[in-house]
Amino acid sequence: xxxxxxxxxxxxxxxxxxxxxxxxxxxxxxxxxxxxxxxxxxxxxxxxxxxxxxxxxxxxxxxxxxxxxxxxxxxxxxxxxxxxxxxxxxxxxxxxxxxxxxxxxxxxxxxxxxxxxxxxxxxxxxxxxxxxxxxxxxxxxxxxxxxxxxxxxxxxxxxxxxxxxxxxxxxxxxxxxxxxxxxxxxxxxxxxxxxxxxxxxxxxxxxxxxxxxxxxxxxxxxxxxxxxxxxxxxxxxxxxxxxxxxxxxxxxxxxxxxxxxxxxxxxxxxxxxxxxxxxxxxxxxxxxxxxxxxxxxxxxxxxxxxxxxxxxxxxxxxxxxxxxxxxxxxxxxxxxxxxxxxxxxxxxxxxxxxxxxxxxxxxxxxxxxxxxxxxxxxxxxxxxxxxxxxxxxxxxxxxxxxxxxxxxxxxxxxx
Amino acid sequence: xxxxxxxxxxxxxxxxxxxxxxxxxxxxxxxxxxxxxxxxxxxxxxxxxxxxxxxxxxxxxxxxxxxxxxxxxxxxxxxxxxxxxxxxxxxxxxxxxxxxxxxxxxxxxxxxxxxxxxxxxxxxxxxxxxxxxxxxxxxxxxxxxxxxxxxxxxxxxxxxxxxxxxxxxxxxxxxxxxxxxxxxxxxxxxxxxxxxxxxxxxxxxxxxxxxxxxxxxxxxxxxxxxxxxxxxx
Ligand SMILES: Nc1ncnc2c1ncn2[C@@H]1O[C@H](COP(=O)(O)OP(=O)(O)OP(=O)(O)O)[C@@H](O)[C@H]1O
Ligand SMILES: [Mg+2]
Numbered sequence: 001x002x003x004x005x006x007x008x009x010x011x012x013x014x015x016x017x018x019x020x021x022x023x024x025x026x027x028x029x030x031x032x033x034x035x036x037x038x039x040x041x042x043x044x045x046x047x048x049x050x051x052x053x054x055x056x057x058x059x060x061x062x063x064x065x066x067x068x069x070x071x072x073x074x075x076x077x078x079x080x081x082x083x084x085x086x087x088x089x090x091x092x093x094x095x096x097x098x099x100x101x102x103x104x105x106x107x108x109x110x111x112x113x114x115x116x117x118x119x120x121x122x123x124x125x126x127x128x129x130x131x132x133x134x135x136x137x138x139x140x141x142x143x144x145x146x147x148x149x150x151x152x153x154x155x156x157x158x159x160x161x162x163x164x165x166x167x168x169x170x171x172x173x174x175x176x177x178x179x180x181x182x183x184x185x186x187x188x189x190x191x192x193x194x195x196x197x198x199x200x201x202x203x204x205x206x207x208x209x210x211x212x213x214x215x216x217x218x219x220x221x222x223x224x225x226x227x228x229x230x231x232x233x234x235x236x237x238x239x240x241x242x243x244x245x246x247x248x249x250x251x252x253x254x255x256x257x258x259x260x261x262x263x264x265x266x267x268x269x270x271x272x273x274x275x276x277x278x279x280x281x282x283x284x285x286x287x288x289x290x291x292x293x294x295x296x297x298x299x300x301x302x303x304x305x306x307x308x309x310x311x312x313x314x315x316x317x318x319x320x321x322x323x324x325x326x327x328x329x330x331x332x333x334x335x336x337x338x339x340x341x342x343x344x345x346x347x348x349x350x351x352x353x354x355x356x357x358x359x360x361x362x363x364x365x366x367x368x369x370x371x372x373x374x375x376x377x378x379x380x381x382x383x384x385x386x387x388x389x390x391x392x393x394x395x396x397x398x399x400x401x402x403x404x405x406x407x408x409x410x411x412x413x414x415x
Numbered sequence: 416x417x418x419x420x421x422x423x424x425x426x427x428x429x430x431x432x433x434x435x436x437x438x439x440x441x442x443x444x445x446x447x448x449x450x451x452x453x454x455x456x457x458x459x460x461x462x463x464x465x466x467x468x469x470x471x472x473x474x475x476x477x478x479x480x481x482x483x484x485x486x487x488x489x490x491x492x493x494x495x496x497x498x499x500x501x502x503x504x505x506x507x508x509x510x511x512x513x514x515x516x517x518x519x520x521x522x523x524x525x526x527x528x529x530x531x532x533x534x535x536x537x538x539x540x541x542x543x544x545x546x547x548x549x550x551x552x553x554x555x556x557x558x559x560x561x562x563x564x565x566x567x568x569x570x571x572x573x574x575x576x577x578x579x580x581x582x583x584x585x586x587x588x589x590x591x592x593x594x595x596x597x598x599x600x601x602x603x604x605x606x607x608x609x610x611x612x613x614x615x616x617x618x619x620x621x622x623x624x625x626x627x628x629x630x631x632x633x634x635x636x637x638x639x640x641x642x643x644x645x646x647x648x
Binding site: 002006009010012013309310312313314315316317318319320321322323407408409412 | 474477481499500503504506507508512518520521522523531532535540583
């Protein structure tokens with residue numbers, strides 16, 4: 001007879017009460033699991049939108065100070081052709097790097113001949129972009145409805161526009177629009193481009209002004225043979241911070257002072273959503289943990305007061321205070337662990353059901369619907385498991401500590 | 416108080432032991448300046464009217480309560496100097512306790528109940544069970560090893576309780592009215608068992624009783640009245 005067996009038999013003794021306690025833990029786990037599963041999925045979809053649809057890749061390298069003063073003095077923060085060559089060579093040498101591609105970004109006004117509106121254009125290298133849109137995001141490669149320029153017979157004056165921009169200007173594939181912008185020196189410049197497609201950027205803040213244009217066209221318009229930024233995707237994005245630091249150092253050795261940003265730093269909507277939901281999730285975790293704590297506390301209180309005489313007997317026979325506390329902590333822990341274990345098949349059943357039902361919804365700060373499915377992270381589930389186990393032990397400890405400290409005669413005279 | 420046989424060794428020594436209960440702002444003196452010496456191998460009945468302080472005295476003897484004043488020595492150790500854990504370990508090794516209402520643990524069977532007293536010492540389970548089984552056979556329960564308390568009669572439960580008290584080979588067994596919950600025939604059987612164990616193992620027994628038949632059949636009786644030790648013969 002060890003503590004586990006002894007505790008287990010005691011749990012079976014108060015079947016209904018133990019069952020309610022175990023179910024409370026179980027439901028708490030399911031609630032956190034479902035919410036966490038939804039959030040993981042939403043976060044992952046938004047990540048896909050940022051990395052692929054908004055073309056941020058994993059890492060962006062710009063000249064040091066670009067994000068501070070690049071708008072005011074664009075020329076000063078452009079990489080010239082030679083610098084760009086060095087930059088790309090150094091970055092592409094790193095074994096963790098999947099893709100490195102130059103970019104230019106320009107602002108201006110676009111017109112369909114009748115109406116005009118502001119635009120932002122991200123100038124991309126078509127061959128590179130075909131690879132970028134297949135970047136693996138949490139196991140999914142590619143985003144539904146994502147478009148880029150075709151490789152062959154390509155006319156560098158064609159553009160792809162955000163779907164909201166297309167509908168605002170009522171422009172369709174094959175039609176022309178004019179882009180009014182300026183060179184790096186601030187001289188006005190314009191070009192007629194042909195719409196070759198549209199897509200939803202996933203972000204309502206950019207979907208009404210985003211235009212993908214050809215890098216070579218943009219170089220002409222901007223009057224440069226260099227680039228403003230280099231976008232990098234990694235083979236294993238888990239290592240992003242390490243690779244980032246590595247590359248900054250390697251580039252410094254090559255004489256380039258760079259500023260590097262990760263995709264989430266560049267996507268303010270991702271930050272907003274994850275921060276907000278993260279807070280909600282944390283608050284809910286605390287509330288549910290408190291409910292679990294109170295339930296186990298209450299159960300243990302009842303158990304202990306019913307078994308006071310028995311505790312007195314065990315102490316009289318030679319059980320140490322610590323051993324009594326340990327016994328009750330094991331009882332609490334078993335109920336906590338059983339609750340969590342029971343929750344896991346329930347969670348997967350719910351996940352499977354949602355997959356089959358195929359519901360989708362548009363998360364806040366997004367413009368594209370995402371499927372309402374759950375994505376579980378083993379690490380997070382284990383954390384909740386550990387949290388509830390600790391909560392169960394703590395509540396058992398709090399209750400049993402008092403009873404163990406009682407005078408043995410007082411315990412014995414009860415009941 | 417008469418002198419005991421010279422060959423016996425002094426096991427327990429009470430010197431001016433008093434116990435006063437505090438009930439609200441009322442002070443209830445339950446024991447008043449008890450001097451008592453108990454020798455190893457004794458078989459002692461404690462008798463006295465209800466409320467005289469028998470249980471209080473036995474609780475102090477069993478080290479499950481502490482006196483308000485006075486000294487209690489076990490094998491010349493002043494037990495008031497022991498920490499709670501030390502006292503518990505001492506109790507586990509040296510003192511067996513038998514309760515009026517058996518106080519067996521309901522989720523454990525007879526064997527496990529007896530083994531429990533060894534297990535809290537950290538003795539390996541196998542050895543605990545072996546020793547528990549041996550002692551259960553000695554008290555005549557070899558056929559009921561795997562019965563839970565609910566499936567045992569009162570007399571059988573008390574036998575399990577005595578086995579549990581003896582399994583650690585204590586110097587003394589303390590029993591507060593061990594026969595009170597039993598019919599008189601079974602009560603006498605339990606008394607015979609205790610006498611036999613006292614004889615064969617030389618374990619000291621101290622128990623309280625209301626039963627005159629039992630008092631008449633025991634050599635050493637300590638009378639207590641109103642918290643005072645009256646006489647001992
Ligand atoms: N926990 C307690 N709180 C207050 N008073 C108590 C307590 N326990 C015992 N007493 C009082 O102390 C006195 C002695 O009680 P004790 O239980 O030792 O008597 P007893 O001889 O065992 O009686 P009985 O034969 O009825 O079991 C009694 O007056 C009793 O009311
Ligand atoms: Mg009594």
